[in-house]
Amino acid sequence: MMMNSHNLDILFKPKAIVAVGASSNPSKIGGRIFRYTKDNGYAGTLYPINAQHRNVQGVPTLPSIADLPAGVDLAYVMVPAPAVVEIMEKLAEREVKAAIIFSSGFAEMSTEGTAAQQRIADIAHESGMRVLGPNCMGVININNGMVGTFARTFDQGLPAPGVIGFASQSGAFGSYGLYLCLKHGLGINLWCTTGNEVDVDVAECLEYMALDQQTKVILCYIEGCRNRDRLIHALEMARSRSKPVVMLKVGRTQLGAMAAASHTASLVGTDAVYDAVFRQYGVHRVNSIEELLDVAYVCSAGIFPKSNRVGLLSGSGGVAVLMADTAPGFGLEAPELSQEAQAKLKQLIPFSATRNPVDMTAQATYNQMVVKDYIEVVLGQDNLDSLVCFLPPARTPEFRKMLPPELKRLRQQYPDKVLVLCSSERPEEKQPYEEAGFLVIEDPTRALRSVAALFNYGRSFAQVQQAKVMESTVLVPKHAMSEYEAKKLLAKAGIPVITERLTSSAQEARSAAEALGYPVVMKIASADILHKTEIGGVLLDINNSKAVVNGFHTLMRRARKATPKARLEGVLIAPMVTDGVETILGVKRDPVFGPVVLFGLGGIFVQVFKDVVMRLAPFGEDVAAQMIREINGFALLEGVRGKRPADIEALIHALTTLSAFAAANADRLESLDLNPFLVLPRGEGAMALDALIVPRQM
Secondary structure, three states: OOOOOOOOHHHHOOOEEEEEOOOOOOOOHHHHHHHHHHHOOOOOEEEEEOOOOOEEOOEEOEOOHHHOOOOOOEEEEOOOHHHHHHHHHHHHHOOOOEEEEOOOOOOOOOHHHHHHHHHHHHHHHHHOOEEEOOOOOOEEEHHHOEEEOOOHHHHHOOOOEEEEEEEEOOHHHHHHHHHHHHHOOOOEEEEEEOOOOOOOOHHHHHHHHHHOOOOOEEEEEEOOOOOHHHHHHHHHHHHHOOOOEEEEEOOOOOOOHHHHHOHHHHHOOHHHHHHHHHHHOOOEEOOOHHHHHHHHHHHOOOOOOOOOEEEEEEOOHHHHHHHHHHHHHHOOEOOOOOHHHHHHHHHHOOOOEOOOOEEOOHHHHHOHHHHHHHHHHHHOOOOOOEEEEEOOOOOOHHHHHHHHHHHHHHHHHOOOOEEEEEOOOOHHHHHHHHHOOOEEOOOHHHHHHHHHHHHHHHHHHHOOOOOOOOOOOOOOOOOOOOHHHHHHHHHHHOOOEOOOEEEOOHHHHHHHHHHHOOOEEEEEEOOOOOOHHHHOOEEEEEOOHHHHHHHHHHHHHHHHHHOOOOOOOEEEEEEOOOOOEEEEEEEEEEOOOEEEEEEEEOHHHHHHHOOEEEEEOOOOHHHHHHHHHHOOOHHHHHOOOOOOOEOHHHHHHHHHHHHHHHHHOOOOEEEEEEEEEEEOEOOOOEEEOOOEEEEOOO
């Protein structure tokens, strides 16, 4: 038995193709696919199979697959679904290396189709043949003329050769996206749709594009992930080579019934995990086709700004205000220009606004040299790495002719800055500005969104060298655990927990409280009671021995009444600690991606504000630091209203340690909550005040 290779050259760069179901009728799928391949510069050998005709579209035929030379690279399978399995068996006998199955009618249609699809998978596995599809629209390599698809886009011409790779699980979306790339002048290198993914999946296509030297930008449409490790490896490969991945992921669903088990589980939905994965590996997730194309367009220029500081220049006061309002929402800053720069701008037009945004007023748009001078002054600011310039449409033909050469000179002077012109231009008017090195996007809001994406890519590319990832050998048992057991296990793993004592009588409780010091917290201890506050199982701020004794009896009585069958271990006694910031650390096992670590503000408000971030486990201290700074409430950890800054270093260590513990228990842990996890003032550490571990039910 041969093992499948991850090298997809046989799909994208085949030297010989056999077309099973090739037709002379271009209205049929088999005729259209064959024509596109034959007429678009493919230099390899074509073998159409047709027992009834001596040639197909002028190419000599073979009567059957048995007449095919052994070891052909690729087969087009363009026959009705009932005939596909037999065709695949014959192709395997001739040792054909790969096949694209365009036929539909498999797992997407019926149980019979599912069985046939499984047989195709078995053939691929047994023979080593790589299989794309079934139910897909094929593969394109613009740069070598390999056009193996029936997408009608090519009736309107080929997209320009370029640097974009495009992988889609959906054939229809992939075809439409290809058409839009053609319409908007985006240069394509590789394109593929994966359909039912019986063998080759979208993650492997991403990996291939990440390794392909001619592909510089990768677009992807996915509905779900079949292979976690391959997808992550593909994203790692792309980021390590500074190739932006622009992702349109559909299906924003939530996990349902299991959400009640823990706070973390209710916050970590399926879509939230995809968001976390994309953020962790520097992927920009778009929410529309328009954004997909915009980000692809700006990424194709290959310039990623070093900072989020942008110069905003406008020939309209209203648009200047719009850009000023919009930029912060995308994480961009518009710092004030230097006094020297502002003085130069005032000399050009005394009544212009010069701080940033700069309103050069509509008067400037009647003089291309004044516009050039404004742009030059703003670009000269060392603290700005991007420029977005809006020009109103009222410009003369002379203006349109004379400005691009001036802009080209400025581009050469500032080669590392992102330069975007916001203007409504026809294609023939847009081209001179692009040739001058400026990106042209009609809408200033879209332009700013795209600049923000470029900055985030650049920041991600600079962070490829990750800190060392810790390892853990502490394992979660299979049985349910009480809070006390959970904390002991976590402490063994290196995660700091509060000092506490388990007591089985009121007398023991009193002695423990006196030893730990008042005030104390008292909590019922039972592996069968997950949410103690819901049954009144927590008493706070207990200040004397009499209150401890009464509290012990109260907690035991409440627990027996609320949960008669619960196994009661006793009552936990712990010091009452209040000086710190309450956060939540959690873990949830995702069915696709495995353990996901969550961090956010904790306590009772976590479910209300949902100010949380996530990453796949394990990770190093660099990723933990990023997580902490991403939450909206990070200012609370820095110290506000006279409070001392929190011990962020201790928090970073706790997060990385937890991620190692989660990874070690990927198959044993369902969810985990440390809520609240109290971060003490700087230098004083951090500790889990409460802990819940839910083992996975195998």
